[in-house]
Amino acid sequence: MGPLLQIRNLSVEVAGERLLEDINFDVERGQTNVIFGPNGSGKTSLINAIMGIPGYEVVGGTIIFDGKDITSLSLDEKVRLGIGVAFQNPPEIRGLKLRDMLKMCARKGLKEDLSEEELELAKRFNLTSMLDRDVNFNFSGGEKKRSEILQVLLMKPKLLILDEPDSGVDFESIVLIGSEIQSYLSRTGSSAIIVTHQGHILEHVEAHRGAVLMRGTIYCYGKPLEVLDSIKRKGYGGCEVCKRRRTRMQE
Amino acid sequence: MQEEKDEDARITGLDELPREILSAARDVGAGEEASRAGTFLQLDESAVFARVSELFEGKLEIMGMREALEKYGWLGEKYFRRLIGGDGDFMDGYFLRIMPGANVELPLQAIMFISKPGLKQRVRNLVIAEKGANARVITGCTLSTNAAQHFGVTEFFVEEGATLNFTMIHSWREDTKVRPVSAALVEDDATFVSNYICMRPARDLKMYPRAICRGRNSRANFNNLLYVTGDSSLDVGSMVKLEGANSKGEIISRTVAMGRSKVIVRGRLVGDNPKSRAHLECRGILQGDAKINAIPELVANSEGAELSHEAAVGKIAEKEIVYLMSRGLSRDEATSAIVRGFLDTSIMGLPKKLDEEIKGIVETTLGKL
Ligand SMILES: Nc1ncnc2c1ncn2[C@@H]1O[C@H](COP(=O)(O)OP(=O)(O)OP(=O)(O)O)[C@@H](O)[C@H]1O
Numbered sequence: 001m002g003p004l005l006q007i008r009n010l011s012v013e014v015a016g017e018r019l020l021e022d023i024n025f026d027v028e029r030g031q032t033n034v035i036f037g038p039n040g041s042g043k044t045s046l047i048n049a050i051m052g053i054p055g056y057e058v059v060g061g062t063i064i065f066d067g068k069d070i071t072s073l074s075l076d077e078k079v080r081l082g083i084g085v086a087f088q089n090p091p092e093i094r095g096l097k098l099r100d101m102l103k104m105c106a107r108k109g110l111k112e113d114l115s116e117e118e119l120e121l122a123k124r125f126n127l128t129s130m131l132d133r134d135v136n137f138n139f140s141g142g143e144k145k146r147s148e149i150l151q152v153l154l155m156k157p158k159l160l161i162l163d164e165p166d167s168g169v170d171f172e173s174i175v176l177i178g179s180e181i182q183s184y185l186s187r188t189g190s191s192a193i194i195v196t197h198q199g200h201i202l203e204h205v206e207a208h209r210g211a212v213l214m215r216g217t218i219y220c221y222g223k224p225l226e227v228l229d230s231i232k233r234k235g236y237g238g239c240e241v242c243k244r245r246r247t248r249m250q251e
Numbered sequence: 252m253q254e255e256k257d258e259d260a261r262i263t264g265l266d267e268l269p270r271e272i273l274s275a276a277r278d279v280g281a282g283e284e285a286s287r288a289g290t291f292l293q294l295d296e297s298a299v300f301a302r303v304s305e306l307f308e309g310k311l312e313i314m315g316m317r318e319a320l321e322k323y324g325w326l327g328e329k330y331f332r333r334l335i336g337g338d339g340d341f342m343d344g345y346f347l348r349i350m351p352g353a354n355v356e357l358p359l360q361a362i363m364f365i366s367k368p369g370l371k372q373r374v375r376n377l378v379i380a381e382k383g384a385n386a387r388v389i390t391g392c393t394l395s396t397n398a399a400q401h402f403g404v405t406e407f408f409v410e411e412g413a414t415l416n417f418t419m420i421h422s423w424r425e426d427t428k429v430r431p432v433s434a435a436l437v438e439d440d441a442t443f444v445s446n447y448i449c450m451r452p453a454r455d456l457k458m459y460p461r462a463i464c465r466g467r468n469s470r471a472n473f474n475n476l477l478y479v480t481g482d483s484s485l486d487v488g489s490m491v492k493l494e495g496a497n498s499k500g501e502i503i504s505r506t507v508a509m510g511r512s513k514v515i516v517r518g519r520l521v522g523d524n525p526k527s528r529a530h531l532e533c534r535g536i537l538q539g540d541a542k543i544n545a546i547p548e549l550v551a552n553s554e555g556a557e558l559s560h561e562a563a564v565g566k567i568a569e570k571e572i573v574y575l576m577s578r579g580l581s582r583d584e585a586t587s588a589i590v591r592g593f594l595d596t597s598i599m600g601l602p603k604k605l606d607e608e609i610k611g612i613v614e615t616t617l618g619k620l
């Protein structure tokens with residue numbers, strides 16, 4: 001069995017404009033990859049391209065998931081294969097209750113109730129009192145993050161893609177989010193891609209590989225904590241002159 | 252002769268209705284008699300059933316409009332045709348009276364049904380919530396036939412300290428013409444909530460109900476949920492006139508227009524009192540070749556009146572569809588989940604049980620489409 005996710009020479013355009021160039025990126029089974037990169041470097045675009053969000057056009061390369069070429073599958077088809085994404089900025093949907101959103105994630109009909117276990121998880125995420133509110137409507141920044149991660153965990157994906165799960169989140173919530181993610185990963189052997197700026201989440205989630213994405217392309221791969229440490233010390237300016245720039249995937 | 256025919260048509264329980272009528276009535280909210288404080292049914296020209304549930308005897312009255320006019324000579328002086336005049340003929344209609352101080356926890360229901368092809372059903376209704384009364388009414392209007400027309404005139408009197416929550420559900424056909432006319436008078440410390448749900452197309456439907464908040468601290472809310480498909484043409488407005496000190500009004504309308512339908516959504520707030528306040532919210536989503544024309548109007552006739560509105564019309568936001576698809580829904584499923592959420596019954600201030608029922612009706616209808 002090869003890696004769970006294999007991205008080969010991926011190039012992506014939005015409205016004819018090139019956002020990502022020649023991306024190579026593997027996620028091994030049971031492993032967690034971290035993507036670093038400055039604002040506007042293309043991290044979210046890469047996630048959108050992997051997911052098949054309409055508008056993000058793959059103009060070159062392939063995406064293989066679980067041994068299957070999913071490059072041209074639609075978003076919902078990919079989701080049903082077992083990829084779950086927590087968005088950096090999820091939209092609000094008026095009239096749609098978080099409770100119903102969670103039921104969709106758990107593939108339940110609207111007439112079914114959430115199970116004890118699912119409600120218990122919502123409780124651990126401190127979201128019990130939000131269940132009957134319109135999803136994301138007037139949610140605080142941290143509430144949105146918790147709700148996104150809870151939704152993804154209820155989807156029980158083989159690959160979790162988390163876009164800045166720790167941005168704007170208080171210390172306690174990072175512990176909570178981080179440990180729930182790690183416990184899910186350990187329990188199920190699933191894989192993850194995590195985008196983070198500060199890396200706080202990495203204190204609670206064990207990550208195996210890191211990559212730096214700059215100007216739409218991957219500059220380097222390395223041990224996540226080492227990459228983080230080097231970014232902290234030298235900034236992304238350091239990546240420009242780094243001798244490890246554009247080495248191959250292996251550490 | 253006419254009298255006799257009416258007598259013949261009378262039934263002694265909803266279960267005596269032909270199955271197709273009963274099931275159509277259920278689709279517009281008709282519930283088991285046991286779950287209602289009282290039930291009224293008009294079939295074509297005449298009232299065929301009117302009964303107050305035992306538990307609520309003495310708290311309310313339900314009868315055909317013609318019978319009520321015969322029984323209570325005083326209706327004409329104070330109520331009947333006081334808000335909406337005209338001396339045109341009418342077939343029948345319902346008379347609902349909630350006695351002073353009565354708290355009616357279960358909903359009262361009135362069903363208007365057309366079964367005769369081509370019938371022009373003309374009704375006159377009168378609802379009186381007397382001093383301090385508290386009640387909710389659910390009325391369903393529907394048919395089992397083609398080329399029919401429904402003309403309904405309804406007058407509401409919500410007297411001092413009373414609360415009346417009135418929910419009307421319509422289900423028509425592509426060739427039905429519908430003209431409901433209604434007006435409500437809301438007195439001191441009284442509240443009138445009028446909910447309108449139209450889930451099926453109609454060839455031509457026009458209505459512009461109004462509420463006059465005459466009393467101090469009076470309140471009127473209109474909530475409209477419209478799901479418009481096919482070649483339907485709807486012109487639905489609501490108007491609140493604020494005459495009393497500290498009177499408040501609110502109009503919320505949500506419209507989903509699909510197919511080649513055309514919808515005009517009007518809202519008019521008139522602030523006559525310097526201490527009045529009202530808000531209008533009009534939101535619409537459209538798909539296909541549908542058209543929505545939102546016309547909000549604020550008329551401030553007094554310096555202190557505070558009137559506001561917000562309106563937004565457009566297609567379903569792509570990013571919302573994408574969000575739901577990312578949770579495993581297909582594009583169509585995502586679209587209908589958004590429509591379902593958009594037509595949110597929880598804006599209607601209904602008690603939980605009734606809200607669940609109405610939500611069920613909305614969902615069943617959407618599910619059948
Ligand atoms: N749909 C789009 N249309 C136009 N431009 C886009 C679109 N999506 C992304 N971009 C542009 O592509 C670049 C990368 O954006 P992206 O959101 O991927 O950055 P990011 O690395 O996630 O940044 P951040 O750390 O701020 O979240 C930005 O310049 C952005 O404006």
Ligand SMILES: [Mg+2]
Nearest residue numbers: 043044088163
């Ligand atoms: Mg981003």
